Amino acid sequence: MDMLHILRIGAILAIFVVFSGLMMTRKMPAILALPLMGILMPLVAGVPLFSEDKTTFSIANNVLTQGSLRLGATIIALIFGAWFGEVLKKVGVTEALVRKAAELSGDKPLTMAIVFFIIGTVIFSSSDGLGMVILVGSIVIPILLTAGLSPLTSCIVLLACHALGSLFSVSGWALMHDLYGISIADMARYATMFAIPAAIIYIAMVVWMVKRDVIVRKAWSMPVAEKLSKRKQVNALALLSPLVPVVIIFAFKIEVVPAIVLSLVICLLLAMPKRPTHVLVSSLVEGIQNVAGAIGLMVGIGILLNAVTAPQVSMVLKPLIETIIPTSPLTYILFFSILSPLALYRGPLNSYGLGSGLGVLMLGGGLSPLATMLALRSATLLQGLSDPTNTHNVWSSDFAKVDVNEIMRKTLPWAMAAVLVSMLMAGYIAF
Secondary structure: HHHHHHHHHHHEEEEEEEEHHHHHHOOHHHHHHHHHHHHHHHHHOOOOOOOOOOOOOOHHHHHHHHHHHOOOOHHHHHHHHHHHOOOOOOOOOOHHHHHHHHHHOOOOHHHHHHHHHHHHHHHHHHHHHHHHHHHHHHHHHHHHHHHHOHHHHHHHHHHHHHHHHHHHHHHHHHHHHHHHOOHHHHHHHHHHHHHHHHHHHHHHHHHHEEEEEEEEOOHHHHHHHHHHHOHHHHHHEHHHHHHHHHHHHHHHHHOOHHHHHHHHHHHHHHHHOHHHHHHHHHHHHHHHHHHHHHHHHHHHHHHHHHHHHHHOOOOOOHHHHHHHHOOOHHHHHHHHOOHHHHHHHOOOOOOOOOOOHHHHHHOOOOHHHHHHHHHHHHHHHHHHHHHOHHHHHHHHHHOOOOOOHHHHHHHHHHHHHHHHHHHHHOOOOOO
């Protein structure tokens, strides 16, 4: 490599490190940092800003314009998923599931925590946006506090079922399909396989923490009673609605959007709301509002994806990536297991942060699409549970008056264990 090549590698790495630091220290949100990286990286690699020749790769055309549209299918899936989640909320399915969990578990804290974990996983498998976390958390956390659990454990129960349920998020499957070409049916199959050990580890974590809780917070009982008294009557069959999209995709192997459309129809037929048209329209509008930030992040991810796949950028980084990419099952498992905390703070193993670009670079360095996808999906088990920059972590910690960094410290060892088991499975599957 000549000196210019070395300087360009240094500049690209410096951009990566600087913007990673800005995101980690919350000086700049990922929604701005990712597209800025997408502009600066190809710029220092020698990509022109503009080009009248459409066959020439340029930042204006190929990075900004085409990159903004790259994850269009994922964005649509995200909108439809949020729409379905809002419908479940408006027809009373979500609250009814939480209420049923409280009735089944009685006043036993451990039983209550495990039942809520299971029900929450089902709910978040259909919608894992912040709006749904707020709805479920504002009911579940006070109930758990009243049952005698500490605020910290109550938050962790909510976040653990959210992290597990998000494995079945159809919008997440759509993103992986767009990035790595893995079919939706295969994504559903891998999600089920990886969810089993993660569920065992997360339940063990919940049991371990509940057994050590001694704090009782009776002050929360009145808001809970008021909350549960204002409930809608829901058809028992309608409670199965959150599972419908996953079942349809499994059984009929159809794409995400038609699966959600069918699920909307089935949900409305089962729940029979008084004003179905109003429910559909208002849910669509509110659902889009709930995922507006995620949509902006998807646009930034698309821009960064096109930037790091620019011929000039790939040529600059390929020698570096090839030297660090694991080439055997053992190094693959150890590499991604030990470095799994890099999924925190929108880091390089976070599919919704810097990992979107790093994943493409790993593909260019010789790692297969399946191995790349499985590694990054394993890292989401840690990111979804422990990351202090997650909006759902921030909200739940604020609601229960817990330090969000304390959640990370308590859950990180368990999350890393879940990643390790997942990577053992991934190593066997991908190699």
